[in-house]
Amino acid sequence: MKILECKNLTKIYDAYKGAQAVKAINNLSFTVNEGDFIGIMGPSGSGKTTLLNILSGIDTCTSGEVLIGGKNITALSKDKLALFRRDNLGFIFQDFNLLDSLTVRENVAFPLTLDKVKPSEIEKRTDEILKYFDIYSIKDSYPYNISGGQKQRTAEARTLIKNPKIILADEPTGNLDSKSSFNVMESLRKINQDKNSTIVMVTHDPFAASFCKNVIFIKDGQIKLQIDSDGARKDFYDKVVESQMIIGGEN
Numbered sequence: 001m002k003i004l005e006c007k008n009l010t011k012i013y014d015a016y017k018g019a020q021a022v023k024a025i026n027n028l029s030f031t032v033n034e035g036d037f038i039g040i041m042g043p044s045g046s047g048k049t050t051l052l053n054i055l056s057g058i059d060t061c062t063s064g065e066v067l068i069g070g071k072n073i074t075a076l077s078k079d080k081l082a083l084f085r086r087d088n089l090g091f092i093f094q095d096f097n098l099l100d101s102l103t104v105r106e107n108v109a110f111p112l113t114l115d116k117v118k119p120s121e122i123e124k125r126t127d128e129i130l131k132y133f134d135i136y137s138i139k140d141s142y143p144y145n146i147s148g149g150q151k152q153r154t155a156e157a158r159t160l161i162k163n164p165k166i167i168l169a170d171e172p173t174g175n176l177d178s179k180s181s182f183n184v185m186e187s188l189r190k191i192n193q194d195k196n197s198t199i200v201m202v203t204h205d206p207f208a209a210s211f212c213k214n215v216i217f218i219k220d221g222q223i224k225l226q227i228d229s230d231g232a233r234k235d236f237y238d239k240v241v242e243s244q245m246i247i248g249g250e251n
């Protein structure tokens with residue numbers, strides 16, 4: 001089932017204070033199905049962040065459409081878009097975005113608290129997800145007392161607690177050492193497999209990309225190449241690195 005459709009997306013940043021206008025996304029179309037785990041790669045300046053910002057409703061496109069679960073988010077008013085984002089999209093960022101004054105448990109429960117869910121229901125769902133991400137034992141710790149990998153798993157648990165339609169991840173391994181990167185990517189792969197969560201991830205990191213089912217490469221705002229994994233991660237890693245060389249540019 002189609003869950004995300006980008007149709008003929010174009011984004012032009014207008015000329016500003018002497019700088020020329022930039023066509024960051026150029027008539028780009030692609031479809032994401034439920035349960036996909038897609039990586040978006042490309043050289044610096046190729047348009048990855050711009051694309052993710054448009055998909056997540058943070059930025060608007062100049063022309064084209066983004067449909068999420070059949071709903072055209074490019075046509076929503078600001079308020080409706082904010083609500084739609086809250087109820088349907090999950091975000092995972094490079095710098096975790098955890099609240100330092102809250103414990104791990106409180107951070108994970110935060111979206112449900114905002115939604116005024118019943119306390120008994122919050123407790124049940126929070127316990128379940130803390131255990132799933134193997135952070136139950138550190139539930140009363142604060143973010144500054146836990147490791148980078150534990151912080152990222154806490155951020156994932158907070159994202160997943162509302163069962164978003166799509167998880168949009170921006171360089172989730174960007175600030176992690178190799179062991180934590182492995183654990184975080186394993187946990188993303190696990191939620192993709194166990195819960196059929198749909199994940200769209202922007203990354204520079206071929207290791208992170210090797211966990212995806214498909215990777216699209218963009219350059220000059222257009223899709224230049226798509227590669228598919230047959231499930232063997234090491235082989236797919238080689239394919240990702242090879243594709244990066246084909247695409248060229250600074251990574």
Ligand SMILES: Nc1ncnc2c1ncn2[C@@H]1O[C@H](COP(=O)(O)OP(=O)(O)OP(=O)(O)O)[C@@H](O)[C@H]1O
Nearest residue numbers: 013022023024042043044045046047048049050051
């Ligand atoms: N706010 C902006 N105003 C004007 N031009 C911008 C703006 N943001 C990005 N650009 C330009 O749009 C193009 C795409 O940028 P974008 O940040 O999407 O690339 P990227 O692939 O995410 O790069 P990186 O990997 O370095 O983060 C670049 O030429 C960039 O200079």
